[in-house]
Amino acid sequence: MNDWKTHLAVLGLFVALTFLMTYPLILNPVTKVRSMGDTLLNSWIIAWDVHKISNLDLKGFFNANIFYPYKRTLAYSEHLFPQALLALPVLVVSHNPLFAYNVVFLFAFVSSGFGMYLLARYLTRSTIAAVTAGIIYAYSPFMVAHEVHLQILTAGGIPLAFLFLHKFFERERLRDASLFGLFYLLQGLANGYYFLYLTFFSGIFILYFAISRKKYRDGRFLAKLALVAVIVAALASPFLYPYIQIRKEMGFLRKKVSSAKITSFLATNRLNRIYGAASNRFLIAEGELFPGFIPFGLAVLGLVFCLGKKKSADNDSGIETQERGKDFLRKGKALSGAGERRSPRIYLAIWILAFSFVFGLKGPYYVLYKLIPGFDGLRAGARWNIFIMFSLAIFAALGMCGIMRRLKGFKKKTVTAGIPFLILLEYLSIPMPVYKLPVKKDIPEVYRWLAEKKGEDFALVELPFPEENKSIAVIECPRMYYSTYHWKRLVNGYSGYFAPFYMRLKKEWSQTTPALNIARLKEIGVRYILFHSDLYHPGTLKRLKKRLALLPNDVLFVARIGQADIYELVYPPGERDRIFASPPIPLPANKPAPARKKQRSLPFPESGLILTKPLTWPNS
Numbered sequence: 001m002n003d004w005k006t007h008l009a010v011l012g013l014f015v016a017l018t019f020l021m022t023y024p025l026i027l028n029p030v031t032k033v034r035s036m037g038d039t040l041l042n043s044w045i046i047a048w049d050v051h052k053i054s055n056l057d058l059k060g061f062f063n064a065n066i067f068y069p070y071k072r073t074l075a076y077s078e079h080l081f082p083q084a085l086l087a088l089p090v091l092v093v094s095h096n097p098l099f100a101y102n103v104v105f106l107f108a109f110v111s112s113g114f115g116m117y118l119l120a121r122y123l124t125r126s127t128i129a130a131v132t133a134g135i136i137y138a139y140s141p142f143m144v145a146h147e148v149h150l151q152i153l154t155a156g157g158i159p160l161a162f163l164f165l166h167k168f169f170e171r172e173r174l175r176d177a178s179l180f181g182l183f184y185l186l187q188g189l190a191n192g193y194y195f196l197y198l199t200f201f202s203g204i205f206i207l208y209f210a211i212s213r214k215k216y217r218d219g220r221f222l223a224k225l226a227l228v229a230v231i232v233a234a235l236a237s238p239f240l241y242p243y244i245q246i247r248k249e250m251g252f253l254r255k256k257v258s259s260a261k262i263t264s265f266l267a268t269n270r271l272n273r274i275y276g277a278a279s280n281r282f283l284i285a286e287g288e289l290f291p292g293f294i295p296f297g298l299a300v301l302g303l304v305f306c307l308g309k310k311k312s313a314d315n316d317s318g319i320e321t322q323e324r325g326k327d328f329l330r331k332g333k334a335l336s337g338a339g340e341r342r343s344p345r346i347y348l349a350i351w352i353l354a355f356s357f358v359f360g361l362k363g364p365y366y367v368l369y370k371l372i373p374g375f376d377g378l379r380a381g382a383r384w385n386i387f388i389m390f391s392l393a394i395f396a397a398l399g400m401c402g403i404m405r406r407l408k409g410f411k412k413k414t415v416t417a418g419i420p421f422l423i424l425l426e427y428l429s430i431p432m433p434v435y436k437l438p439v440k441k442d443i444p445e446v447y448r449w450l451a452e453k454k455g456e457d458f459a460l461v462e463l464p465f466p467e468e469n470k471s472i473a474v475i476e477c478p479r480m481y482y483s484t485y486h487w488k489r490l491v492n493g494y495s496g497y498f499a500p501f502y503m504r505l506k507k508e509w510s511q512t513t514p515a516l517n518i519a520r521l522k523e524i525g526v527r528y529i530l531f532h533s534d535l536y537h538p539g540t541l542k543r544l545k546k547r548l549a550l551l552p553n554d555v556l557f558v559a560r561i562g563q564a565d566i567y568e569l570v571y572p573p574g575e576r577d578r579i580f581a582s583p584p585i586p587l588p589a590n591k592p593a594p595a596r597k598k599q600r601s602l603p604f605p606e607s608g609l610i611l612t613k614p615l616t617w618p619n620s
Contacts, residue, residue: 006127011114014134018109021139022147023430029102032434037473038148040437040481041494042080043101047484049084050091050100062242065483066493067502068459069524069583075242076495078151082190083108096439097484104150111156113138116390119159120397122166123343128416129400133393135423136295141268141275142385144429145288151194155386157187158198165202166343169209174224181228189239193383196374201350201387208346243377252497253376257369259360260382264289271429286382289358291392292426294419299392302399306344344398351391357384379496443482445562446530450486458527459580461491464535465506472498475535491526501586514547518554522569525579529555531565541565 019026025034033039052061064074083104091100113134121130137159146152164180167173184202188195206225210216246252264287268275279290291299357365360381368375400419404412438444450460466475476494483490493502501524509517521529533541548555548567558566569576 007118010117010127010131010134011110013131014110014113014117014138017113017135017139017424018106021144021424021427021430022106022109022432025102025106025432025434028434028436029106030096030099031439032436033098033101034105034432034434035148036435036437037471037477037494039101039150040477041077041473042083042150043097044477044480044484045074045077045080046084046087046101046104047091047097048074049079049081050088051484051487053084053088054092065487065489066480066495067499068489068491068526069585070499070501071585072242072246073493073495073499075246076493076497076499078190078192078496079239080151080190081239082186083150083154097481098437098439101150105153108150108153108156109138109143112143112153113156115156115159115163116393119163119166120394122163123394124397124401126397126401126404128420129397129404132298132400132420132423133397135420135427136292136393136396137389139424139427140292140295140389141272141288141290141427141429142389144271144427145269145286147432151191152383152386154190155187155194157183157190158194158386158390161187161198161202162205165205168224169213169215172218172221172224174227177224177228181232185232185235188236192243192374193378193380194386196372196378197384197387200368201353204349204353205346208349246497247377250497250500254379256379257360257365257381258285258379259362260284260287260289260358260385264358264382266290269429271432273428273430274426276429286380289382289385289388291389292423294423294426295392295396298396298399298403298419300395300399301402302395302397303344303348305402306395306398307348344395347391347394350387351395354384354387354391358382358388437478437481440485443485444564446564446566447482447485449561449566450488453486453488457489457580459489459491459525459583460528460530461505461521461526462530462532463509464532465492465509468507491521491524504586514544515551515554518548518551518569522554522571523579524583524585525571525576526569527576527580528558529567529569531567532563533565534563 025032033043048064049061052058062072062074062079067073067076086107087100087104090103091097094100115134116137117130117134119130120133121127124130137155143153143155160183161180164176164183168176168180170176180202184198187198210221215221261282261284263282264284267279267282267284267288268290269288270276270280270283272279275290353364356363357368358381359365361369365375365381365384370376400416403415403419407415441448462479464475466472473494476492479490479492480494491502491505493499505517505520508520531541531544536544545557545565548557553570555567555569558568560566571579
């Protein structure tokens with residue numbers, strides 16, 4: 001079979017496996033999603049991106065409609081620009097943010113598996129070994145545990161970047177260097193964590209091979225790398241600069257970095273059909289790092305075959321190795337991990353380093369956190385596990401080749417079919433939980449009312465705020481999703497960081513009088529308050545309405561639409577428009593505020609955020 005036909009068949013296989021491993025989502029991708037929290041956050045991000053791209057408003061790309069009156073609030077989390085480009089035609093045609101998100105969600109699994117397949121096949125020339133590597137990389141318990149984090153699932157650019165690095169060192173063509181730069185850029189823009197991880201490990205890869213192959217003396221080689229680096233930096237800088245601005249303005253950083261434990265490598269998600277119940281005792285947040293017994297065993301065998309005695313044949317690919325130890329970077333021929341010494345060693349180094357980094361600030365990662373800008377903004381140290389699985393998948397492919405060289409006939413066919421099946425069985429975690437939400441004309445009536453106010457730009461706040469010590473995501477993320485139908489500005493929001501004004505308002509609303517709360521909202525030009533009666537205790541809402549009725553000069557009842565009571569804030573003529581045009585933004589001050597206004601550092605457990613600068617409140 002020709003290579004392109006093989007690749008097409010394997011691509012179809014990964015599509016089918018993705019439908020299986022995410023079952024039952026494929027039965028209703030139009031109205032169902034994986035979760036009511038981060039899944040909706042990411043669907044909102046993608047919808048916002050498409051909204052700005054389709055309107056050619058890239059200048060306001062990062063000024064998202066949450067956490068009003070703050071600017072650049074899209075930069076509080078991932079911007080997901082590459083994912084949005086994929087979703088754009090789907091969303092433009094379907095006008096359904098959930099369906100567009102689900103297409104991108106499924107594609108993330110497919111592209112991760114297929115990308116690893118292409119790299120592993122290049123290194124081994126074995127289709128079945130490469131497919132095995134793709135299964136390990138795309139459907140591991142680590143990936144399943146992050147089904148609500150689209151950016152974590154979008155990992156196909158990592159193996160493709162390394163694939164074209166290999167080809168560049170082999171052939172030294174600018175085309176291969178450019179393709180490396182393309183996939184590096186796309187992967188980096190798809191996930192800020194992976195941007196830093198990939199920069200670190202691809203830098204080690206380039207340095208290692210440049211020295212071992214003496215390429216640092218080759219001016220043309222270095223010029224090609226430099227040209228690609230300059231172009232990538234130029235294209236990435238508009239997406240990176242807003243994050244630098246936010247860090248400077250808000251003083252955001254991570255004082256705490258979650259980390260894995262050694263027992264995390266025995267933990268799967270609770271849905272795992274075989275190990276879920278048994279590994280439950282080892283579960284910690286984002287600590288489902290179990291690689292699978294069979295994949296780990298294959299990887300150990302691959303390591304032994306790579307670094308042990310030299311072998312001479314690759315029966316699976318039909319390639320007879322005439323010279324043991326031949327450099328597959330030079331000749332482009334795979335030795336199933338048996339002959340080439342340098343390449344396995346670099347992947348072993350990546351494996352060891354990634355393993356040491358998952359333990360967060362307790363290990364060598366502390367050096368990166370302290371010395372390299374950007375690493376101190378990452379919250380979850382266990383996400384380095386993507387490179388553990390990346391290296392493990394490569395060695396597992398080499399292990400598969402080593403096994404197949406030692407088998408013939410029926411045994412070989414049985415093993416080559418049986419091992420991928422058993423790995424899938426180890427990884428099986430279905431049915432995947434799904435939640436149904438209304439779309440288009442079925443969304444709550446109050447959001448349709450807002451959507452009808454086309455051409456009107458105003459801010460609103462939706463109440464009640466989430467209770468203390470309760471999940472903010474399940475309250476605020478649906479509101480963000482529904483905002484994709486009207487795009488009015490929300491004081492509310494949910495993201496990787498939280499705006500200080502939102503956090504303080506959330507705290508004050510239940511502790512101060514309605515008059516003071518309304519005054520706080522009028523300071524920034526809010527127009528409407530939406531009280532969702534289905535989220536209130538009836539007695540609480542009744543008392544609140546009585547108090548608001550005593551403030552006719554500040555707030556007036558507009559209408560009850562569905563289960564929402566709408567109130568409009570009252571301003572002197574022209575005052576609201578003036579404030580809304582240039583709202584005062586409560587920012588952490590660069591200098592200490594007066595003693596009566598100074599706030600101690602506020603820990604926000606939901607995000608792991610520490611606000612390191614005092615909060616200044618204008619007009620108060």
